[in-house]
Every structure is written in structure tokens, then in C-alpha cells.
Amino acid sequence: MRPIYFKYLTFTALFLLLHFGTVFADSEVLPDTENCLYCHRYPSMGRYDESGVKRIFYVNDEKFARSVHGKLKCKSCHAGVDKIPHTDVKKVDCTTKCHIREPSTDKEFSHINMVQKYETSVHGNGSKEKPKPFPEDLPTCKDCHENRIQSSVTGLWGKSEALSNETLARCIGCHTQKDWAQNFYLHFTHRMRRTRSQPEIIKLCTSCHEDSQKMARHGLESVSTFKDTFHWSLVKYGVKNAPDCISCHVPVGYTTHDIRSRTDPMSSIHTLNRIDTCSNQGGMQSCHPGATAEFATGRVHAYGTKAQLAAGMKVATFEDHENFRLLERAEVDISKDEIFHLKVLSLIQLFYKVFIPLVIGFMAYHQWLDWLKIIRTRKKRR
């Protein structure tokens, strides 16, 4: 069996080599050198796994070839896939070296820098001495990342395709390998803009952060209060550069993989860094350019459950451990000033909630009486 198989492979390789130039330039489809697409190109390949989750084993080869990982071999990430059926497959580990040379250091590339940074961030697993509770809640690479299709920068001068063509033409003068140049160009320009729109970012973050139970386990409250802010109104209407989660939590000079707690001086929303964050100097959009220290301290999301708990406006039930952490954190996190602010705000709201029906009720009653009287007198006259 083996020799025939081998023969076939060599033949395929030879065939591909002969036609390499044309095949590659025309279709941009990666040659299936590892024969994975042999099965994995069939759309309905998949199954339900042991926990009832639908697993789709289908890979669209064209999309993959155009993706940011398109030049990698399957086995670079899916280590251990050596046999059919695939036994002993390891989970994809983004810190593994993927046999691509990083040009600035000429060392083999891996995502280990990001992962290490991430592990120390607020989303990371915490230190070994003090691991975080409920590690299964913490997001891993795949929860936020997908194998995006490379796309060059859009929206500049309105004609991004023409722009790409003209720029690329300049590259190709020296870098005569067009594929390489194009790939490099895409690699660079793909990162010249945010890949996710504001609503997409909000959807991504809230997929965990609006899950109040999951958040309570870590002493956090749901971020749905963001939707009480003016920032959200801008997002709702689809305004470009509208402030979403990362606009404030990852402004210029910070990285998404290193988001930190607001009590950490390295956090963009720590009181010390707030002025820079609110004014966003150096960013594409200077949001509040004249921000004062006074403006930049205070709660941006509307007051939520935590503040209500701390202010005693909401009585917590000590039924389970998870809510206990929320209470615990509420007592530490919410300052006395904030409690006072919350109380004043709710008092104003309460005032209007009483005042509006009183005034409007009186008005409506008065006008109704007036109307009745006019109708009656008119009937009498007739």
C-alpha cells in the first residue's frame, strides 16, 4: 500500500511544481500539500462531540488561502495530526513556533509574546501562586480571534482597491515576486485599521461581560449599563469612530492583550491615565481634547448593580457563593463619593418620577374637565 501512496504523492508534487506559477497566481488557492483538504473540503464534514457541541471540520480552502494564516501549513498549528484517523491530536497552541521566520529577528515566529502578556492581564489565568477562580470562564485566543481574511486598508480616498494597486506597483519594482509582495502588503495594511466595527466589538465583549452570572463569579457586574451612556447612542447610529469598549479600555499606546484592572496603574482607565484616555491624543479621533482632571475621574458606565449594592439600594441575597464575590468586590470597589453620587442621581430620578405624574395628571384632569364642560354646555344650547 505504502509505495503506491508515495508514488501518487510525488506525482502530485511534480504536477504542482510544473504548474506552480500559474496555479498560484491565478487562484491563490494553497496547494494541498498535506492532503488535508482531501476530506476537509467537504462542507458537511463534522459531528456532535461528547458534550453536545456541534463541531464543524470543514475548511474552505479559498478562504483559508486568503486568510492571515493562509501561508501556513495545517500541521503548523494542528500538531500531532500524523495519522488517519487523527489520534493523539493536541489542542492548537498559539505559542508554538510555526516555522515562519520573523524578519526583524530572523527567529522562528510564534505568538508567545502576546500570550505571555495576556496571561498577566485581567483576562489571563493569574499567577501560579494565585490562580483565578473559575478558569473555564476566562477567554482563550479563539474566543476573540478567528482566522480573518486579509483585507487591505479601506476608506482612504474612497478607492482602496485602486490605492492598493498603485502602492503595490511600487513594491513590485524591487520585490519582483508578486505573490510575496502582495502578501507582505496585505500583512501590513490589514493592520492599518480595526478589523471589527464598533457593534462587533461590543457584541464580542458583551458575549461574556453581559452574562451577569459569569461576571458575578468574578466579582464583576454586567456591562449592560454601557447602553445607558451617550457613547452607546453614537455606536447605535453607526457613527464612525464612535466609542466602543476598546476605545477607552485599549486606547493608543495600549494593547488588547494587556487590558488591566482599573486599580492597576498600567490600566488605561486608572485615574492617573484617564486624561490621556479621554482626550485620546495621538489617536485618529481626539475625543475630549480639552479633558480636565475633574472630567476624567468618575464613572463612565452608568451605575450598575455593584454601586446599588454598595449604596444599600439593593439588598443582596447571600444564597450562593458566586454572588458573595460580587458583594465583596462592591464594598471595596465603590468609593464613598460614588455612593453619594448614585444617591443624588437616584433622588433626582425619583423626584421626576413623582413630579411628572403629578403635573401631567393635574393637567390632563383639568383639560378633561374643560372638555366635558364645553361639550355639555353646547348640548344644552341646542
Next chain:
Amino acid sequence: MKDTAIAFQQEEETSETDSPTGKIYFVRLNYSEKVQHMIFMICFVTLVITGFMLKVPEGIVQKLGSAGEAVFLIRSLLHRIAGTVMILVSVYHVYYLIFKPAGRRWLFDMLPRFKDLNDLVGNCLYYFGVKKEPPEFDRFCYKHKMEYGALIAGTILMAATGLIMWTEYRWSKFIIDIATVVHGMEAILASLAIMIWHLYEIHLKPRKSPIDDAWITGVIDEEEMKEEYPLHYKKIMADPKLQEIYIKRETQ
């Protein structure tokens, strides 16, 4: 606007005149007041629409699609323009009240008096059928005075909180939060009050059908004057000076 008003009256004249001297009309709003009202009204409607657009649920807003951004930016701009114009009109109104004779008359007539409380009680008793006749109203009755007061208070609150939010980076977040809550709640109160208290007077009131036009013409006829503001009517009829101010006589 003036042409239309005259046209109205002339037509009236030819079709309904029965006295040879011409029908007389009573001025409720002079030219300046009409213009002030018109500008203020346009601003108010603009502010209400562009303001509450922020509160439109996500699902409806998303139907705008890519036009959303333009809509939002225009909305923001219009809200600020209308707000500014409203503040300017209000400032002019204060100037008008103090420095113009007609304005001073307005202010004097608008001052709350003990009679207004009496009128309020009296009118309610009339509504309940305890009294046979409604109280006699002067130029501005208690309804007008209450609304005028509410308008002043509301405009000041809305302008102040609006300006705070406009210059948000100068204030602490706490002040902005208060401004936001007050601006929102006051807007709801004002819109509801205008709809129930003010629009009733011009639309819904049975005798004003489908719409009262005093805000365009600035005048009402003798019949209405007698019925609605009998005290003022008597005063005018007794005083030639007031007659000069308040009576418009149509000549053929």
C-alpha cells in the same frame, strides 16, 4: 405671514360683515410676539425630535443602515443649532420684557396675582357644576401664567444642563450625570406638558377646530374675546388707550 392674516380677515369681512363700521379684532400677540412664538416653537419641535432620537430603540435605528451616521451627525448639529436659537430667543424675550413698552405690559399682565388662585378654584368649581358661571379672566388667565412660569423654569433648566453637556470636558462626571438626568426628565415633562396643556388649547378644544390660528394671525374676534377674556374685554372697552393697542379694525 402678515398678508395671509389680512387675507383671512378680508375674506371674513366680505362674507360675514354685518356692521357697517367693519368687524373688530382683538390683538393677542403683536408682531414681535408672533415671531418669537414661531421661532421658539420651531426650535422646540426640532429639539424634541432630535433629542428623543437618542432614545429610539436599537432595532429601529439599525434600519437606517449606513445612513445612520449622517442622520446622527445632522441630528447633533440641529439639536445644537435649535438649542442655541432657543436660548437667543429667550434672551431676546427678556430684553423685550424689560425694554419694550409692549413687553413691559406683557410682564405686568403676566405677574401672578391672588386673583389667579381664586380663578383656579372658581374655574374648577364651574367645571364641577357648583358655580353657574366661570370666573372672568383678564388678558392672561391662570392657565397662561402657569404655563409661562413652567416655560421659564424649563427653558432655564434645559439651557443650563444642555450647555453643561455641550462643554462636557470642563465639568466633573458627577455634574454631567446630573445634567443628563435632568435634561432627559425635564424634556419628557416639557413635551408632555406642551402636548396636554398647550396643544389642547389650540387643537383639541372643541370650539377650535381643527386648529386655532391666533398664533399666525395674532388676533381673535370679538365673540371669542368676550367669552374667553371678559375682564380684559371690559377693560379695553372702557379705556381708549387700550383700545388703540388691542383693537384692530378692518376697513373696507
Next chain:
Amino acid sequence: MKKKIIEKFSSSSKKEMTKVDQPPNKSSSVLIKTAIILPLVLFGLWLLKLVYLPPAEAKKTPMLSKPSFETGIFHRILTGQEAVSHNRFHMLDGALAQPEPFHPLCTNCHGTYPHSKEKKVRSLLNFHNGFMACAVCHVRKAADDRDYSFVWVDRQTGLMATSVKGGFGKYPAKIFPIQVTAKGQKRLFRPVSEKAAEEFLRLKDKFSPDQMAQAKIKLHEGISKKPVFCTECHKKDGYIDFAELGFPKNRIDHLTSTEVAGMIGNYETFYLPEAIDFAAD
């Protein structure tokens, strides 16, 4: 000129206004009033709602509540929220999300991924599901049955097609078995009649567990105990005539090549049990 028009208009409207008490104009006046007032009333109600019942987007979800029935795992499956809502890393295309109005009856109960028993081959078997009806393998034709053959059937219309465009599992049609009747008409072959399946689905909640077992056996009566095995098709002159289905020659060569057959052989030796008996349940 303009003035005249205004005069004309205003005269007519003014007349209306002055003679409100007369009935002919009353109804129109009421209509106009309603047209003005109704939107205002609705707007007012919305404003009140803003004060007392903040819109859903700003609603604070009750955070100190215990997981309720509503958030249970089965409810989440029903609403399409998977147990673990991980994004898929490799970008998908439309091939999977395409609705399929005409599909094998079996998938109504067995789903898109019906094979689950044989761990090592289930995904391989499942991908055949994308372009073949279950009956192709699970109903074995008699060796000498010349009236039984296979044909492409459009997923959208359910009409038979002689040839289809596509490749590697991405076809607008699926292969179904057909039977040629005595009159020479081609008829889709259904191992379970639509009528029987409908009746079963209608009554299935009423069955006792024992009755259910009985009914299931009866329902699957037409299914062959031993399905057509991989190598029966993936070989030269196999169970299915690929040429008749319109496959190009090089594709047929590939499908019946020693490469595919070899891989299956590998499976057969190490991972597949001797025989799969579907009569077990």
C-alpha cells in the same frame, strides 16, 4: 395670483372654522383632529415608558438571580446558543447555511450529522451526507435489480437532474436512489414512506416506551441491516455507477483509486468493526 389662491383657500377653511357646529364639517374636523392627536398620544405614551420602564437596551438584568429554567442547557440548544459559544476559528462560507427545502426524510429526526456511533469514521461518513441521501447506502438494492439506479435531485426544487455543476461535496443537488416503475416512470425510492413518517411523528408523543420501540422497528423496516460499505462504491465498477451520474472521468478515477480505497482499507483493518448491524436499535 398667489394672494388670490391663499384667499380662496383661507376663505374655505375659515368658513369651516366658523361653522363648526354644523354636522357636515364635524366629521372631517374630528378626522383631522385624530390625525394630529393620535401620533402625539403615542409619542406621549412612549415618553412615559422612557421614565418608568427604561428601554430594554438599558435594562439592568437581574444579577442576583439563580439560573432559571429559561437558561438551562436544553433551552440554550433550542435558542441556538451552544453550550460553549466559541467562535469558529476557520471562516465558514455559505455552503453550510444553505437551506435545503428538499431533503431526505431521515434527516428530520437524525439531523445533519447522523453518524455518531463509530468514533473514528463518523465525520467521514457525515460528509457524505452533504451530497447523498441516506437511502443510497442504507438500502441495499438487490444484485439483479436493473430498475434501481441513482440520480441527482435538486435540493431546492426536488426535480431530477441529469448532471450538476460543482465539486467536492458542494453540489446544488443530492444523489437519491430511484426506481423505474413498470410504466417506465422514474420514481424516487423512499425506504420509509412519507405517510408513515408523518403518522409516526404525529403519534410519537402518545406512545408508551414499549410502543415506541415497536414503532421504531416498524418505521425502519425498509432499512437494510447491513449498509453498503465504503469499498463497495470506492472501487472499479462498484455499487454506484459514477459515470451515469455524470462524474468526469478523472474524478471517477480518483474516487475509485487505490488511494481512497487504500485509506479505507486502513480503516477497515484497524478501526471498523467486522460488521455494522443496524438492526440493534
